Amino acid sequence: MTEQITINGKKVYEGTVTFVSKGYVKITLLSGDKGTLFLNEITDLPINLISHFKVDSKIYVLIKKRCFDGTLVLSMKGLFNKNVSTYSKRESLYCTAISTCNLGTFVQITPDLIGLVYNIYLQKGTSLLASVCSIDDINHRISLVPESVLYDEPDARVNLNYGDISIAQNVAEECAA
Structure with a gap:
């Protein structure tokens, strides 16, 4: 190899x-x-x-x-994700909206970590920058506050990086699905 x-x-x-x-x-x-x-x-x-x-x-x-x-x-299990306890309040994270509920929008932070942006309702596939509001170590949950929406078009693309290494290209092609 x-x-x-x-x-x-x-x-x-x-x-x-x-x-x-x-x-x-x-x-x-x-x-x-x-x-x-x-x-x-x-x-x-x-x-x-x-x-x-x-x-x-x-x-x-x-x-x-x-x-x-x-x-x-x-x-890829455990390769790029962090445990919620390693995040700190006000830390900025890139994430992608995956679904909504009555509390707000669920976002994908890493393949193993989903967070909740309260009182904001975004279309599936929307990429955003959000900061950590609170961390629940017991239930492995994280709540976020949006800083800015990066891409809100269904065909928008964003590259996800780990330092200078590209993890995967995130493509919101199936937003309507």
Whole structure:
């Protein structure tokens, strides 16, 4: 394997997304190895993979195992997310609206972390910058206050980054779905 880097003490590999469905993402690593990243290897939360991954975008993944036919089972679990206790009040976060409820809008912060922006109702797929208002360590929840809406068009795109590393290109193509 080549093109290995270390993120949060874990060996990860760069690859390119070749196919996206509701349950998995097909990825080709720079070494030429092909693998599958299943939804349960990204998060335990119900997210729309088609909204988070785009064909030909670059992505960093962990190699979980190699199957008998040479294909890889890949993972992103715990790679880029933070535990809610590591966030601090007034910290600014990039997030994407995923649904609304009577309290406000639920937003995706990382694949494993969803927050709530109270009393603001945004269209699904809207990207925004929000600051942390309160943290609930017991229930693993975070509430946010919006700072600014970045993209509110259904076809708007935003690149999500971890430092100078692009995690995935977030495309709000299925906002109306």
